[in-house]
Amino acid sequence: MLARLGSLPVETRMPMLGNVAGKHRSPHRGSSVEFAEYRKYVAGDDTRRLDWKAYARSDRYYIKEFEADTNLRAYFVVDCSGSMAFSGKAEPKVQFARRIAASLSYLLVNQGDAAGLSVCTDKLHLEVPPSRRPAHLDRLFTTLGALEPSGETGLVPALHTIAEKIGQRALIVILSDLFTDTTQLAEALQHLRYRKHDVSVFHLMDPLEIGFDFDRPHRFVDMEDGTALVAEPTLIAEEYRSALHEFLKNVRETCHDANAGYRFVMTDMELEGLLRDFLMGRLRKRK
Incomplete structure (x- = not known):
């Protein structure tokens, strides 16, 4: 897959700053x-x-x-809160996030650019500084493979921290289910925009979270704070889907307003096609 995607460059949507000649x-x-x-x-x-x-x-x-x-510096921000461990009809969301981050990191380093990693649970608790060295990929892959989702999400404060810490313009790739307050998320994305970063969001959701295909009473447990609710799915399905529709609409509008590239990702999607569309969508249209 990486060999086939290698012919497509990872490009930015806006000018970057760097210390070596690049593309x-x-x-x-x-x-x-x-x-x-x-x-x-x-x-x-x-x-x-x-x-x-x-x-x-x-x-x-x-x-x-x-x-x-x-040259380009890319930072992959992986949400490692408890909800990212969910898997209903596909692999866990965190595993899909791992594969996206690992694949794009490989392509970036292979074209001479730098890739780094920031992991957040209830706070920004793990960072791998970006590097262009091929040997750096082993450390990045090992870190991704060891991720264990837990706790509540700290995505918003993590994004504010990243916006302040990264001095040069960079590509910021956010991998998350975005289960956070959308108003606060909007402020964080605007902070990144103000710092002139090129932001892309991969919004990861499991098919079961979208379809809500349950046919008998269930005990639903919040994977971040542990609270539980016993409910009859057929009685709450309509209200659930309405709330979900509103949530997805708000997230899309939030990303659009912050000039952040937004991709809705179902974890049963085929990875190669997803990445190809992402890379093709970033190619500059030359006159």
């Missing part, structure tokens, strides 16, 4: 091959960059500017 756009101008814009000549500019054709047309001196290339 991603920078907010600064440089001397790459991709033309960006003209600007008026000022004393001291390199005369080799003068556009003589523009001078012939306008009798004025113009400098050609090009987009500089830079």
Whole structure:
């Protein structure tokens, strides 16, 4: 799967900052091959960059500017709260999150970019700093494989912490079921947007959470705080689906308002197709 996806680059939707030459756009101008814009000549500019054709047309001196290339740092934020251990009709949500983070990390490092990991339960409790070294992947994979979901979600404070700690623009990939207050989530995503990060959200849900296909009384247990409720599913199904619809609508709108890429992911989806769509959707449209 990775060999087939390797022909697709992991690109950013906005200019990045880096300390080595790379393949991603920078907010600064440089001397790459991709033309960006003209600007008026000022004393001291390199005369080799003068556009003589523009001078012939306008009798004025113009400098050609090009987009500089830079490297990318990506941070995978994995929600490891108790609800991520749920598995109804598919693998646990945390396992699907592991596979997404591991696959994209491999593709990033393989193209010369850096990948890091941030894990949150009730707080941001584990971080693997980003690195471009291939040997770094072993540490990242080992950390992902050892994740054990537990406790309540601390996704929102973790995102605020990440927004403050990461100084340079980065790709932030959030992997979570987003079972948190959507108003507070909106504030956290706006914080990341203010810091000029490129944010992508993979919203992970189990098919059973969506379909609510129960045909007899059940004891439903909150996997984060342990509270329980005995209910007849047929009596609450309509209300449940209405609340779920409202929740999903609010999450989509929250991501849209924060300019965060949003992907709704069912854990029975085929991974390769999901990742291919993600990568294709990020390719820059060139004129």
